[in-house]
Amino acid sequence: MKYLISLLLGLLVGAAIFAAGMIYNPFLLNRGLSPLSVTESEVISLNFSGVPSDAIVYTNDGDSRLKPFPEKVLQLWEPSIRLTSAMATVMRDARHQTAGIGVKFSSFSERTRLLYGEAIVDSVWYIYLPDQGSLFIEQFENYWAFLREVALPAYRSSANNWKGTWIGNLTVGPGALGTAAVTGGAGSFQGLNMEGLESLTATAYSVNDGPAAAEGRLLIEMPDAVEEFEDGLSSE
Amino acid sequence: MLGVAGSAALLYAYPAVDQHREASIVSVAPNGGNVESFHVNVPMDRILVGAPGQKQPLPAGMEWPADQILQDIRVELFKIRNARDAVVGVAARTAAKDGSTDLIDWVLHLPARGSIFVNMQPGATETGFRIGELTAGSREFALLNGSMTERWVPDTSGEEDAPQGRIELLTTFVGDEDSL
Numbered sequence: 001m002k003y004l005i006s007l008l009l010g011l012l013v014g015a016a017i018f019a020a021g022m023i024y025n026p027f028l029l030n031r032g033l034s035p036l037s038v039t040e041s042e043v044i045s046l047n048f049s050g051v052p053s054d055a056i057v058y059t060n061d062g063d064s065r066l067k068p069f070p071e072k073v074l075q076l077w078e079p080s081i082r083l084t085s086a087m088a089t090v091m092r093d094a095r096h097q098t099a100g101i102g103v104k105f106s107s108f109s110e111r112t113r114l115l116y117g118e119a120i121v122d123s124v125w126y127i128y129l130p131d132q133g134s135l136f137i138e139q140f141e142n143y144w145a146f147l148r149e150v151a152l153p154a155y156r157s158s159a160n161n162w163k164g165t166w167i168g169n170l171t172v173g174p175g176a177l178g179t180a181a182v183t184g185g186a187g188s189f190q191g192l193n194m195e196g197l198e199s200l201t202a203t204a205y206s207v208n209d210g211p212a213a214a215e216g217r218l219l220i221e222m223p224d225a226v227e228e229f230e231d232g233l234s235s236e
Numbered sequence: 237m238l239g240v241a242g243s244a245a246l247l248y249a250y251p252a253v254d255q256h257r258e259a260s261i262v263s264v265a266p267n268g269g270n271v272e273s274f275h276v277n278v279p280m281d282r283i284l285v286g287a288p289g290q291k292q293p294l295p296a297g298m299e300w301p302a303d304q305i306l307q308d309i310r311v312e313l314f315k316i317r318n319a320r321d322a323v324v325g326v327a328a329r330t331a332a333k334d335g336s337t338d339l340i341d342w343v344l345h346l347p348a349r350g351s352i353f354v355n356m357q358p359g360a361t362e363t364g365f366r367i368g369e370l371t372a373g374s375r376e377f378a379l380l381n382g383s384m385t386e387r388w389v390p391d392t393s394g395e396e397d398a399p400q401g402r403i404e405l406l407t408t409f410v411g412d413e414d415s416l
Contacts (some may be wrong), residue, residue: 014239070297079256107347183372
């Protein structure tokens with residue numbers, strides 16, 4: 001009997017050591033500089049609130065930590081969409097003026113590999129900017145760093161919340177350099193293929209309600225005018 | 237050591253996320269391409285009707301922003317169903333006046349498969365369809381070309397709990413020749 005108890009205790013201690021290793025392993029964090037941070041091309045910057053109750057509408061399966069908003073919005077409870085959330089929100093430009101409307105669909109990804117520090121979400125944005133056109137953004141996001149540095153400390157806090165400043169890039173693909181694929185739909189963006197990046201700045205997080213103060217940002221790199229000119233010459 | 241190895245093996249072998257999949261119902265078009273039908277039951281599948289000046293906003297309590305720049309936009313979010321009437325994803329339809337032209341865009345998001353972005357032609361055909369080209373797709377749809385039609389089909393069943401009608405979306409996709 002004592003051997004069985006020793007074995008169980010050993011397993012539990014081993015599992016705890018493994019969990020601690022996962023949480024504190026510095027090699028599981030990739031906080032490298034995004035290529036869009038140093039680009040010389042024109043970049044469109046769009047900001048949005050990262051707090052669900054600031055959106056026009058936010059919905060999910062209704063059982064998640066993030067509460068649907070408004071309260072009576074249709075919830076995504078069906079098996080095919082219960083790991084999905086939908087949000088419509090106002091997009092603001094770099095001067096914080098309203099620039100358009102954004103719709104984001106996010107689904108937990110089967111590519112998630114917690115062992116490698118990958119908590120992946122497959123998401124797409126549809127953005128309409130009046131007088132400019134529409135954009136479609138496809139991306140994979142990794143929330144591991146956010147979970148580790150914001151959500152987990154909030155759980156460990158006796159007050160069940162976290163305050164501080166966390167700034168991180170969420171986009172990790174599908175671009176080879178960890179960027180999102182952006183396609184122009186209508187207007188001046190029509191026919192353009194671009195790259196993008198979503199980042200998040202969080203300053204308060206609650207275990208009960210999720211992000212209490214957070215600002216998201218989308219950077220979209222416009223195609224280089226010189227490249228377009230050269231492409232035009234080569235096609236003539 | 238057994239605890240550490242066991243935890244690692246469990247995390248490696250057990251999928252953290254397992255999306256539910258409905259079997260795709262795809263038919264082959266006579267002139268080539270895969271045809272797949274989706275629909276939205278109205279009003280029960282409507283998540284959002286975002287437009288200015290609504291007396292009864294949907295969902296209740298939704299406030300459309302008062303910014304002048306957003307006054308010519310209508311954004312709708314839906315659940316979308318396959319031919320068996322099972323919910324398989326969510327979709328956004330945006331209608332706006334872009335300068336002198338009308339814009340209608342659809343984004344279909346099927347969590348287990350990928351997403352579709354279709355830029356529709358604003359005018360409907362003589363048969364009541366509106367047609368649009370697949371502008372971009374993700375994952376399963378990334379390497380496809382094709383089109384999608386939309387049309388409104390009013391309900392004629394007369395049943396008490398029947399929807400008012402449905403928005404039918406018919407996709408016809410072919411593989412990108414360059415990828416073959």
